[in-house]
Amino acid sequence: EDQVTQSPEALRLQEGESSSLNCSYTVSGLRGLFWYRQDPGKGPEFLFTLYSAGEEKEKERLKATLTKKESFLHITAPKPEDSATYLCAVQEIKAAGNKLTFGGGTRVLVKP
Amino acid sequence: DAGVIQSPRHEVTEMGQEVTLRCKPISGHNSLFWYRQTMMRGLELLIYFNNNVPIDDSGMPEDRFSAKMPNASFSTLKIQPSEPRDSAVYFCASSSEPYEQYFGPGTRLTVT
Numbered sequence: 147e148d149q150v151t152q153s154p155e156a157l158r159l160q161e162g163e164s165s166s167l168n169c170s171y172t173v174s175g176l177r178g179l180f181w182y183r184q185d186p187g188k189g190p191e192f193l194f195t196l197y198s199a200g201e202e203k204e205k206e207r208l209k210a211t212l213t214k215k216e217s218f219l220h221i222t223a224p225k226p227e228d229s230a231t232y233l234c235a236v237q238e239i240k241a242a243g244n245k246l247t248f249g250g251g252t253r254v255l256v257k258p
Numbered sequence: 259d260a261g262v263i264q265s266p267r268h269e270v271t272e273m274g275q276e277v278t279l280r281c282k283p284i285s286g287h288n289s290l291f292w293y294r295q296t297m298m299r300g301l302e303l304l305i306y307f308n309n310n311v312p313i314d315d316s317g318m319p320e321d322r323f324s325a326k327m328p329n330a331s332f333s334t335l336k337i338q339p340s341e342p343r344d345s346a347v348y349f350c351a352s353s354s355e356p357y358e359q360y361f362g363p364g365t366r367l368t369v370t
Contacts, residue, residue, distance in 0.1 A: 180358060189262075189349050189361030190301070233301065237356075243289055243308050244356045248301040 149173075150236055152249035159256045162223045167252045169234035170216040179217050180246060181210050182233040190233055224256045262362035264350050270368045276338040279365045282331055283352030291351040291359060292325055292335050301349070307333065308355065340369045 149172040159165055171179065178197050182190035194203040196212040203210045207228060209220045219232055231253045235246040263282040271277055283290050291306040305315040307327045315325070322341070327333040337344055347366050351359040 177356070182361075187364075189351075189364050192358045192360060195358055243306065243313055244353055244359070245291075245303065245306060245314060246359060247303075250300045 150234060150247055150249035152232075152234055152252050154252060155250065156253045157255070159221075159224055159254065161225055161256055161258050164220070164222045164224070166221070167219040167232055167254070168216060169219070169249055171234075171236045171249075172215075173236055173238045175239035177237040177239045177241070179212055180235045180237070181217070181219055182235065184231045184233060184251070193232075221254070224254075226256050226258050229254055229256045262350055262352055262360055264348075264362040264365050266365060267363065268366045268368075270370065271340055272370055273341055274339045275369075276336065277340045277344075277367060277369075279335045279348050279350075279367070281333045281335070281350030281362060283333070283350070284360055285331070287352035287354050287360075288330070289353045289355045289359075290327060290333050291353075292333070293349040293351065293361075295347045295349060295364070304335070337367075340367075342369045345369050 151170050153168045178195050180195050181193040183193055184190045194210045199214045201212050207222045211218045231251045233248055233251045235248040237246055265280045289308050292304040293301050295301045304317045305325045310327045323337055325335045345368050347364045349361050349364045351361045353359040
């Protein structure tokens with residue numbers, strides 16, 4: 147069974163203090179790894195998809211990277227508006243369709 | 259595009275009552291997903307449809323839950339009878355397989 151573990155569960159940062167979130171996964175074959183951002187009271191919002199080890203994607207202050215066992219979401223010089231819960235999810239090659247298995251998320255709070 | 263539309267946004271009901279949640283996916287998407295999110299269990303996939311056909315309902319907790327997709331632009335998730343442990347936020351998501359899923363704003367269900 148797919149396993150997706152995110153760490154830490156919560157992260158408190160000062161504005162401008164860069165950090166990284168971890169998503170480790172165990173699947174028999176990875177089709178894709180997805181990162182989402184979720185604000186309180188809203189649905190998850192798609193950020194990135196990574197398909198192969200060594201791949202990187204960037205969007206504003208966020209950069210996602212992928213290895214064979216884990217993915218990192220780097221937040222560079224965060225601002226208070228980056229406060230949210232960040233979710234990662236994996237899509238397994240043998241899974242029907244594009245079914246995703248989500249991790250528990252990392253709650254990020256950026257203080258001014 | 260208006261995105262994924264869910265209704266109602268909030269539902270408060272008494273134990274034993276029937277609850278129906280509704281979802282309109284993004285036009286042109288051929289996959290639709292129902293998720294449940296709680297603090298304890300995170301985001302769990304309940305069921306997903308591809309081209310209006312249920313593909314995987316292994317996440318449906320029990321026979322009290324049922325889902326239908328009569329056409330490409332509408333789906334329902336029904337709970338009958340509802341129980342307090344069903345209280346959660348229910349999300350609908352859609353995608354154009356095999357790409358990323360887009361989530362609706364969710365329905366917050368409270369069963370008293």
